[in-house]
Amino acid sequence: MKLFTGLKKIREFEKRQLPFLRSIFDFDIVIEIGYAEEQGQSLTLKQLFLLNICSRTTVRRKLARLIEQGIVIRRKRANDHRASLLEVSPFGVKLLSKYGGTLSSISMSHFQ
DSSP states (O other): OOHHHHHHHHHHHHHHHOTTOOSHHHHHHHHHHHHHHHTTOOEEHHHHHHTTSSOHHHHHHHHHHHHHTTSEEEEEETTEEEEEEEEEOHHHHHHHHHHHHHHHHHHHHHOO
8 A cells, every 4th residue: 555545544543533632732642641651650730731742721721622522531649639640541542542553554554
């Protein structure tokens, strides 16, 4: 398969299965939260701001939408209720795992 045919299939999957990831900033926010989880850490809102993904206002707005859609979960820290910990929800992980599998299968079979 040709390059743009594979890219078109990837983009179609994104539109159909990942409508909550409307921009590169949405992707970056979810990826950074999930990456921290994979490293055995929890990301706070302040730490997310410090990553300079985009402006604080934009991060707040996009994070609120991701939380509302059930992709990200905000939990209060057990020992300090002032700080919130961010996690990718099981639903979000499931969708993104499916996306990763789709990317792998398309890249392995179509871009060689």
